[in-house]
Amino acid sequence: MSGLDRFADRLAVPRRVRRGATLTLVFASVLVTGAATGSWSEAADGGRKAPPLPVRSDAVAPSGGGRTAERAAEAAAEAMADGTSAEKAAEEAVSRSGDRWGSVYSHGEYREFEQALDGAYTGVGLWARRGADGRIEVSRVQKDGPADRAGIREGDRLRSIDGRRVTGRPVTEVVSLLRGDRAGTPVRLGLERATRAWSETLRRARLSTDSVTVTKLSGGAVMIKVAAFTKGSGEAVRSAVREAPEGAGILLDLRGNSGGLVTEAVTASSALVDGGLVATYDVRGEQKALHAERGGDTERPVVALVDGGTMSAAELLTGALQDRGRAVVVGSRTFGKGSVQMPSRLPDGSVAELTVGHYRTPSGRAVDGRGITPDLEVEDGAAARAETVLTGLGPPS
Numbered sequence: 001m002s003g004l005d006r007f008a009d010r011l012a013v014p015r016r017v018r019r020g021a022t023l024t025l026v027f028a029s030v031l032v033t034g035a036a037t038g039s040w041s042e043a044a045d046g047g048r049k050a051p052p053l054p055v056r057s058d059a060v061a062p063s064g065g066g067r068t069a070e071r072a073a074e075a076a077a078e079a080m081a082d083g084t085s086a087e088k089a090a091e092e093a094v095s096r097s098g099d100r101w102g103s104v105y106s107h108g109e110y111r112e113f114e115q116a117l118d119g120a121y122t123g124v125g126l127w128a129r130r131g132a133d134g135r136i137e138v139s140r141v142q143k144d145g146p147a148d149r150a151g152i153r154e155g156d157r158l159r160s161i162d163g164r165r166v167t168g169r170p171v172t173e174v175v176s177l178l179r180g181d182r183a184g185t186p187v188r189l190g191l192e193r194a195t196r197a198w199s200e201t202l203r204r205a206r207l208s209t210d211s212v213t214v215t216k217l218s219g220g221a222v223m224i225k226v227a228a229f230t231k232g233s234g235e236a237v238r239s240a241v242r243e244a245p246e247g248a249g250i251l252l253d254l255r256g257n258s259g260g261l262v263t264e265a266v267t268a269s270s271a272l273v274d275g276g277l278v279a280t281y282d283v284r285g286e287q288k289a290l291h292a293e294r295g296g297d298t299e300r301p302v303v304a305l306v307d308g309g310t311m312s313a314a315e316l317l318t319g320a321l322q323d324r325g326r327a328v329v330v331g332s333r334t335f336g337k338g339s340v341q342m343p344s345r346l347p348d349g350s351v352a353e354l355t356v357g358h359y360r361t362p363s364g365r366a367v368d369g370r371g372i373t374p375d376l377e378v379e380d381g382a383a384a385r386a387e388t389v390l391t392g393l394g395p396p397s
Contacts, residue, residue: 234267259312338367
């Protein structure tokens with residue numbers, strides 16, 4: 001990756017949550033919906049989970065990402081010379097800097113993270129959740145994945161993975177057991193459905209995360225759900241808008257979207273505006289701008305549906321559409337993560353990602369620590385209200 005892809009706004013949660021939650025940004029709803037419901041996918045596994053931390057509106061992220069990188073590198077080098085953990089030393093240096101979005105990853109973690117942003121993962125295509133009784137249940141099966149081809153269904157219960165009982169285990173640990181480093185490796189599942197118990201050996205495969213899904217609504221409008229801005233998602237949004245029936249409204253569902261690649265969000269904006277400013281940002285004091293491509297559809301009515309899990313690149317897109325009068329924003333206030341991170345390689349091979357700047361919407365609004373307030377604030381029944389608003393906007397005249 002290069003340019004903005006190199007400082008893709010990664011996982012949009014503070015450092016302490018990022019280290020304890022998930023290292024991949026595939027199904028962004030994991031960070032909010034998953035934490036609340038206990039339902040996780042293989043694509044979003046990171047092995048551990050921690051509750052989200054509150055965002056202070058008065059929090060100020062530092063502008064000295066370069067200095068912090070130097071200190072982290074020095075701390076790592078000294079720790080290596082002393083025979084202690086370089087990664088831990090770097091983490092302590094980043095923590096002391098006050099950069100709440102900064103993180104330190106091992107080489108393997110960062111490689112997995114970058115692979116996740118490519119929009120693919122290795123697994124069997126299962127989503128899992130844990131019931132009140134501790135039993136692990138299949139909450140979703142990816143179409144045409146190994147689990148789907150084996151006949152596994154939503155609602156089936158997982159008893160064991162490779163002989164290890166999973167009842168009572170954290171869902172993230174279960175998902176970690178399902179995943180693997182290489183496609184083609186076997187994994188044996190113990191399953192239950194009603195009174196039937198059986199075992200199934202599946203072979204892991206490289207699977208797409210399907211971060212963009214398109215649904216035709218009853219009134220003729222089209223809902224485009226963007227779960228995360230992984231590689232190719234922006235073009236998928238553009239294709240969905242182009243292929244929508246003539247005059248059909250667009251409901252752009254960004255709920256639970258915790259961000260991803262900034263360039264993909266800009267590409268998605270190009271589906272609905274005819275060029276122009278999407279956001280401005282500063283990197284170590286240097287001002288830059290992001291612009292949409294020309295040729296987007298400016299006639300269809302558009303409603304953007306957001307919530308507290310809408311973060312980072314998804315907030316960038318929401319702010320652009322709202323400021324430019326291109327969409328009515330419905331839902332609840334967004335998360336408020338408007339900072340830019342850039343990776344630095346440390347002497348031991350680990351990677352420090354540090355805040356180097358912030359972005360603003362086209363009208364100059366800051367997002368970090370504030371979020372975006374919808375035009376119509378709705379907590380319960382937001383999706384239905386968004387459809388009603390879209391219907392009221394009517395076809396273009």
